[in-house]
Amino acid sequence: MPRKEIKLDHSIEHLSILDENGRLDQDLMPDLSKEQLLRFHRGMLLARRFDERLLLLQRQGHIGTFAPVKGQEAAQIGAVANLKAEDWMLPAFREIAAILWRGTLPSALIIFNAGYNEGGKIPQQQRDFPNAVPVASQLPHGVGIAYGIKYRKKQEVVLTFFGDGATSEGDFHEALNFAAVFEVPAVFICQNNHWAISVPREKQTKSKTLAQKALAYGIPGIQVDGNDVLAVYAATQEAVERARSGGGPTLIECVTYRLTMHTTVDDPTKYRQEEEVKIWEKRDPLPRFQKFLQEAGHLSEKDIDDLEKEIKEHLDTEWSEAQQQMEKMGNPLDMFEHVYAQLPPYLQEQKEAFSQFIEAQKEADHA
Amino acid sequence: MPELTMVEALNLALKQEMEKDDRVMVLGEDVGVDGGVFRVTDGLIDAFGKERVMDTPLAEGVIVGASLGMAAYGLRPVCEMQFSGFSYFAMHQVEGHVSRLRWRSQGRYTVPMVIRMPYGAGVHALEHHSESKEIYYAHTPGLKMVIPSSPRNARALLVSAIRDPDPVVFFEPKLIYRAFREEVPEEEETFPLGKSRILREGNDLTLIAYGAMLHRTLEAAARLSEEEGVEAEVIDLVTIHPLDDKLFTESARKTGRIVIVHEAHRSFGPAGEIMARLIEKSFFYLEAPIQRVTGFDVIVPFFAREQDYLPTVPRILAAARQALSA
Numbered sequence: 001m002p003r004k005e006i007k008l009d010h011s012i013e014h015l016s017i018l019d020e021n022g023r024l025d026q027d028l029m030p031d032l033s034k035e036q037l038l039r040f041h042r043g044m045l046l047a048r049r050f051d052e053r054l055l056l057l058q059r060q061g062h063i064g065t066f067a068p069v070k071g072q073e074a075a076q077i078g079a080v081a082n083l084k085a086e087d088w089m090l091p092a093f094r095e096i097a098a099i100l101w102r103g104t105l106p107s108a109l110i111i112f113n114a115g116y117n118e119g120g121k122i123p124q125q126q127r128d129f130p131n132a133v134p135v136a137s138q139l140p141h142g143v144g145i146a147y148g149i150k151y152r153k154k155q156e157v158v159l160t161f162f163g164d165g166a167t168s169e170g171d172f173h174e175a176l177n178f179a180a181v182f183e184v185p186a187v188f189i190c191q192n193n194h195w196a197i198s199v200p201r202e203k204q205t206k207s208k209t210l211a212q213k214a215l216a217y218g219i220p221g222i223q224v225d226g227n228d229v230l231a232v233y234a235a236t237q238e239a240v241e242r243a244r245s246g247g248g249p250t251l252i253e254c255v256t257y258r259l260t261m262h263t264t265v266d267d268p269t270k271y272r273q274e275e276e277v278k279i280w281e282k283r284d285p286l287p288r289f290q291k292f293l294q295e296a297g298h299l300s301e302k303d304i305d306d307l308e309k310e311i312k313e314h315l316d317t318e319w320s321e322a323q324q325q326m327e328k329m330g331n332p333l334d335m336f337e338h339v340y341a342q343l344p345p346y347l348q349e350q351k352e353a354f355s356q357f358i359e360a361q362k363e364a365d366h367a
Numbered sequence: 368m369p370e371l372t373m374v375e376a377l378n379l380a381l382k383q384e385m386e387k388d389d390r391v392m393v394l395g396e397d398v399g400v401d402g403g404v405f406r407v408t409d410g411l412i413d414a415f416g417k418e419r420v421m422d423t424p425l426a427e428g429v430i431v432g433a434s435l436g437m438a439a440y441g442l443r444p445v446c447e448m449q450f451s452g453f454s455y456f457a458m459h460q461v462e463g464h465v466s467r468l469r470w471r472s473q474g475r476y477t478v479p480m481v482i483r484m485p486y487g488a489g490v491h492a493l494e495h496h497s498e499s500k501e502i503y504y505a506h507t508p509g510l511k512m513v514i515p516s517s518p519r520n521a522r523a524l525l526v527s528a529i530r531d532p533d534p535v536v537f538f539e540p541k542l543i544y545r546a547f548r549e550e551v552p553e554e555e556e557t558f559p560l561g562k563s564r565i566l567r568e569g570n571d572l573t574l575i576a577y578g579a580m581l582h583r584t585l586e587a588a589a590r591l592s593e594e595e596g597v598e599a600e601v602i603d604l605v606t607i608h609p610l611d612d613k614l615f616t617e618s619a620r621k622t623g624r625i626v627i628v629h630e631a632h633r634s635f636g637p638a639g640e641i642m643a644r645l646i647e648k649s650f651f652y653l654e655a656p657i658q659r660v661t662g663f664d665v666i667v668p669f670f671a672r673e674q675d676y677l678p679t680v681p682r683i684l685a686a687a688r689q690a691l692s693a
Contacts, residue, residue, distance in 0.1 A: 121473035129439075130471045134463045140429040141464065144436020144444075151392070151418055151442070170456075174429035181424055338470040339508050341477065341532035344561055344609035 012211050015235050016225040020283045022291030030234040034298050040081060040229050041293055042307060044073040044286055047097030049311050050106050053319070054096075054113060058264045063113040069096040071227070071259035072191055074285030076161070077101055078232025079189045079252070082240045083159055088145050090129040090138045090160040094191075094258075098161060102128050106315060110322035116329050117338075127156075135196075136166035139175030139188065146184035146249075157243045159187045159236075165196025167210050176251065180217040185243035187236060188251045191226060193258040198271035211253035219249050226254025227285035257283070332358070370548040376518035377407045377483075377539065379551065380525040381445065385415050391529060392437060394421040395430055395447030395483075404449055405485055405544055427456035431482060435465050438480040443529055451486035451538065452495030458503070465534045466509030478534045481525070487579055487630055488662075488677055489542035491670040498667050499578075499631040504536040505608035505640075511560050512608040514538045516581040518549040523558035524605065531560055538607075540578035563611040565618070569598035572687055573618040575641060576628040577604035580678055584628045587683035597691060607637055615641065616648040623654035624690040628678050633661040655693030658686035 017028045051070050057063045069076070076097035080089060089102055100106065103126055112119025112131075120130045132138035142160035149156045166172050167190060179186045190210050194201045207213060214221025220242070224231040232254055239250035257280035261268050268277075293299035336343065336351045343351065371379065385391045393408055393415075399422035402409030412420040423430050427448060434444035448454035454461075461482065468478050488497035504512040511533055515521035521539070528535040566581070567588055576584035581603050591597040600618050604611070619625055625645060627638040638659040645657060660678040668676055 117470070117473060120471055122475040124475065129476070130468075132464070134459060137432070137459065137463055140432020140460065141436040141439070143429065144433030144438075145440045146436070147433060148437045148440030148442050151437075152440075170426075171428055171432065171460075174424070174426040175432070177424050177426065178429045178433055182421075338474045340469070340511075346609050346612065 008215070010215050012209050012221060012223055014223045014225075015231045016228055017230040017234060018228045018288060018292055020227070020288050022288045022295060024230075024292060028231075028234065030230060030237060032230075032233070036081075037293060037298055040077050040233070041289060041299065043077040043081070043097060043101050044229065044289065045307060046311050046314075047073045047076070047100055048286055049308070050100065050109075050315060051096055053315050054110070055260075055264065057110065057319075058113075063110060064115050065263050065265050066113045067094040067263045068258075068260045069094055071257045071280065071284065072193055073097045074229035074289065075189070075191045075226035075232050075254035075256045078229040079159060079161070079187075079236040079254070081233055082236045083157065085125070086127065086156050088127045088129070088142070088156065088158040090142045090158065091131055092135070092138060092162050092166065093131045093133050094163070095131075095161050099128065102126060104128070106318035107322040107325065110319060111326055111329075114322070114326060116326060118325075118329060136162055136169035136171040136175075138162070139166070139171050140178070142186050143175050143179040143182075143184055146179065146186040147182055150182070150184050155244055157185045157187060157240050159189060159240070161189050161191060163196060164190065164192040164194065164201050164204055164210060165199070166190070167213060168204055176213070176217045176219070176249070179249040180219045183246070183248035185246075186249040187239045187243055188249065189236065190251065190253045191256055192253050193256050195258055195262065195268075195272065197262045197266065200272070209253060211251060214251035219251060221251040221253070223253040223255060226256030227283050227288070229285060229289055256285075259284070368550040368552050371518045371522075371551045372545045372548055373515070373518045373521045373539070374405055374407050374544045376522035376549075376551050377525055378409055378411075380522040380529075381408065381411060382414065383555070384526060384529050385411065385419065388443065389419075390441065390443040392419050392421070392442050392444045393447070394423050394434065394444060396423060396425055396449045398422060398447050403447060405541065407483070407539070408447070427453055428460055431457035431460040431465060434480045434482070435460065435468065435478055438478045438534075439468065439476040443479055445481040445483060445529060448482060448484035450496050451484040451500065452498050454482070454484050461504070461510070461536070462507055466507045469533070470509060477532055479532050481528045481535045481537050483537045483539060485541040485544070486538045487540045487542055488667050488673045489579060491673075494669065497670075497673060499629070499662060501538055501607050501631060502636055505637065509534070510608065511535045511606065512538070513560055513606045514540065514578045515605070516540070516543070516578055516603050519551045519556070520558060520603075520605070522551055523556040524560075526555065527557045527560055530557070535560065538578070542579035543582065546582075558605070561606050561609050561611060563605050563614045564603050565600060565614070566603050567599065567601040569600040570622060571597045572599040572624045572626065572690060573602065573615065573622045574599050574626050574628065574683070574687070575602045575604060575615055577607070578630070580628050580630050583678060583680050584683055587680050587687060590680070590684065591687055597687070599687065604637075610640065610644065612641075612644040612648065616645060619645050619649040620652040623652050624693075625653070626658045626660060626683065626686045626690050628660045628683055630662045630677050632664045633659060634664050636661055655690045658690045660686045
């Protein structure tokens with residue numbers, strides 16, 4: 001009974017198409033029209049400007065805590081741009097770019113972040129899930145939906161987003177294992193942004209890459225430059241096609257960086273070095289993509305200025321829209337909505353008693 | 368009408384619902400080929416195939432989490448936690464998502480799913496196989512929590528749970544899984560969630576119980592009648608959440624004397640909530656302090672001592688006499 005080796009002939013592929021100076025690897029360039037490329041650009045720029053607007057609103061006290069997306073726009077847009085309307089998208093809590101791309105209005109996100117549940121409402125035809133705050137907890141939901149798709153013999157695909165920290169959670173492992181065993185049409189997009197609040201990626205796991213975790217489940221895994229929208233798009237396109245054609249799940253690690261805070265309540269200067277941030281600012285996905293588009297003759301300085309102006313106006317309108325809607329959301333009895341399909345009698349009693357109390361208070365205040 | 372055990376009656380409910388509705392799925396650990404460790408899902412895989420009767424990897428979190436995804440997709444998953452003592456691996460999915468998705472998505476997604484699990488002491492099981500933690504689920508808004516007490520009632524209740532538009536936690540008292548048989552009609556029967564039932568009418572005293580402890584309570588009621596001429600009303604709670612407080616507060620108005628029996632721990636247990644509602648709604652009709660006969664506030668002991676942990680007929684009789692003597 002010797003000690004012997006079981007050879008695993010696996011390695012992890014890393015994909016990069018557009019470098020930080022906007023230089024392109026022509027051979028790897030995915031087949032994309034000018035219109036599609038410009039749509040990616042608009043999606044990334046809109047997310048960047050909206051994120052900045054949210055931060056401003058938060059600092060002014062108009063909205064509550066939120067998780068800024070700055071730096072991760074390419075990872076989100078590159079991935080979600082592969083989905084059709086009938087596909088499913090499950091965000092974690094930092095997927096501002098992906099959510100906007102899928103059709104959610106900035107006003108809804110403002111309302112949500114201002115503390116009104118109504119902002120979390122998802123339009124009937126839109127197949128997105130609401131934000132999942134507990135880390136990695138949305139992955140099992142994605143595999144359940146994907147199982148339903150397989151059971152119904154549909155051609156839909158489920159795409160779920162999560163971060164590097166999520167790969168330490170049991171739900172990540174349980175979901176990937178389940179997805180692999182049942183070969184469901186799910187694409188797992190890990191945005192490795194290097195920090196899980198204050199804990200760096202190298203203290204999250206001893207694994208050299210996060211993509212290699214796919215090997216343990218017997219599914220394909222790939223690492224891509226997550227700040228390169230073209231690389232994320234190409235890798236996700238392959239994974240989505242595989243899922244749609246019955247080839248099962250894929251794990252994609254997008255190597256990216258969270259350029260600001262985890263959420264608006266923490267101070268990243270406490271736990272990470274400014275030098276590191278500076279290195280990643282040079283790898284910012286937005287300027288490199290703009291440089292590429294300009295050099296390819298798809299985008300001029302004036303186009304960018306016009307787009308910036310259009311986005312600013314759009315966000316101004318959305319902010320006033322959100323304000324108008326929130327003015328109508330003052331009724332505290334709304335908290336009793338959507339707990340059950342039908343309010344059980346005891347809850348109806350609580351609601352009525354609270355309603356009477358509110359009315360009595362109003363009368364007392366009036367008198 | 369065939370005479371079935373509770374296990375067979377639950378199997379019948381699943382089988383008939385799966386025949387009627389191809390949205391109904393069964394998933395869990397060993398529920399397929401093995402038919403479930405208690406055989407509740409026996410034969411379903413042969414009838415409906417492995418796509419609808421899924422032997423899952425050993426991972427409670429994803430069993431519940433994936434069931435949520437299936438439910439949101441339009442299916443009607445019935446997932447099994449092999450024992451309630453292992454369901455805590457999935458508790459974060461239940462509390463964090465299953466109970467909340469309707470609310471969190473403002474009605475866009477609903478979660479019509481059932482989480483079945485055997486619970487309770489009395490069958491000489493291992494550690495973590497005997498607890499009675501219904502209150503964890505009853506305390507969580509967005510869930511319904513039910514416990515059957517007989518084969519016929521179990522079958523009707525499971526059918527209603529599967530058809531309910533909201534998530535239902537379905538506790539199965541394993542002490543009475545095979546303890547007795549009962550006639551169960553072939554034709555469809557349902558039992559509304561949120562309703563209790565009176566199993567024995569009486570004017571002297573109200574006994575409230577559910578699950579396996581109901582049978583000890585019924586025995587105590589019979590002895591009170593035979594030996595002391597005391598006629599106790601016995602209520603089977605059936606639904607732990609939402610509580611049918613109308614039924615037991617009305618009974619309290621009639622009898623004025625109450626004993627509540629359950630095997631769950633006493634502190635912050637179901638009896639505490641029932642007492643609170645009785646005091647809120649029937650206080651001026653009460654003629655004696657309300658009595659509780661419950662499991663003690665200790666970890667459920669290994670099986671050599673489990674019978675001493677559980678409420679017994681003598682303990683129920685003692686509490687009843689206490690209520691009657693005041």
